[in-house]
Amino acid sequence: MAEFEYMDDHDGRQGDGHGSRFGKWVNLSGAVVSLALIGGLSVWGYQLLMRDVNGVPVVQAMEGAFRVAPEDPGGMQAPHQGLAVNEIAAEGEAGGPAEEVTLAPAPTGLADEDVPADDLQQLAAEEEEARIAEIAAAEREAEQRAEAEAARQAAEAEVANLMDGEDTSTALVEDAEPEAGIDLSDTEVADEDAAPEADLPDGALATDMAVAQALSSRAESDFEEDLPVPGTGITSPRPEPRPARASVATGGDAAPQEPQVASGTASEVAVDELATGTRLVQLGAFASDEGAREEWARIASRFPDYFDGKRRVVQAAQSGGKTFYRLRAEGFTDLADTRRFCTELLARQTDCIPVELQ
Secondary structure, rough: OOOOOOOOOOOOOOOOOHHHHHHHHHHHHHHHHHHHHHHHHHHHHHHHHHHHOOOOOOOOOOOOOOOOOOOOOOOOOOOOOOHHHHHHHHHHOOOOOOOOOOOOOOOOOHHHOOOOOOHHHHHHHHHHHHHHHHHHHHEEEEEHHHHHHHHHHHHHHHHHHHHOOOOOOOOOOOOOOOOOOOOOOOHHHHHHOOOOOHHHHOOOOOOHHHHHEEEEHHHOOOOOOOOEEOOOOEOOOOOOOOOOOOOOOOOOOOOOOOOOOOOOOEEOHHHHHHHOOOOOEEEEEEEHHHHHHHHHHHHHHHOOOOOOOOOEEEEEEEEOOEEEEEEEEEEOHHEEEEEEHHHHHOOOOOOOEEEEEO
């Protein structure tokens, strides 16, 4: 094995030229790069910190709409759009008053095949009862129309018979005591200066004779009874009670009281102011003029439309030595007008006869 020998004068330096200079430049370049990197990082960190402090956003939004809805998106429309209740979920609060309010649709019920059998039977029974009730109501309405038409035809026939001088109805004679009037109608005007019953003029009718008999019988008896119509022997039915009438002043012992008349009563016209041949309708005969005026107020209040524009006529007449008062209405154009007027009143159970002033 060989042995190496070392010299004592060897100082350990070999090739001091190019190698030492290259290493020096490498070290210098690394130091410069390190310093540049440290400086760049410091500047970048400072700028980033100052940008956050100044409020400049890191990410800037793009200009324009992010998404644009197409004009015709297609597909199916979702139900219940535009409802006011949806504004609470969309905007967080209720909207203002709407110009048009649309109610929610009615709940959908069960189909006929889904309803229980008991409910179906009950529903069928209710429908049958409703149908029977409708039929009964229609029958009652038809009967009422038929009765009204029959009453109208009977009234027209009665008016026609009375105008021909044939009184087919039984005259209704009320008690002639001081508190009650005589509600009778005649078809002609009797002579105001008529003599007692035995000397009645030809123009006086049986109704005026009945008035005289009723007045004379009340003076002789204190009890009340229904008076028969003269010449028939038939007792007339008692009519509906009327308001009490003022008593007849006899011999000036008591002053007549003012009758209680309804507001809006038509004006009164004297018989002397009417021309001969004036068309009138007679509504009754009474023991006093106050009773006649009260009866006018009662009838006019029942039929205000019919008495609009009509004037009251209270005519004094004598029969059987007694004075009574005829209640008549004026304001008709011709005979047909008076017939129509009386037809309406007779259909409503109110006495009325067309007459002509003579």
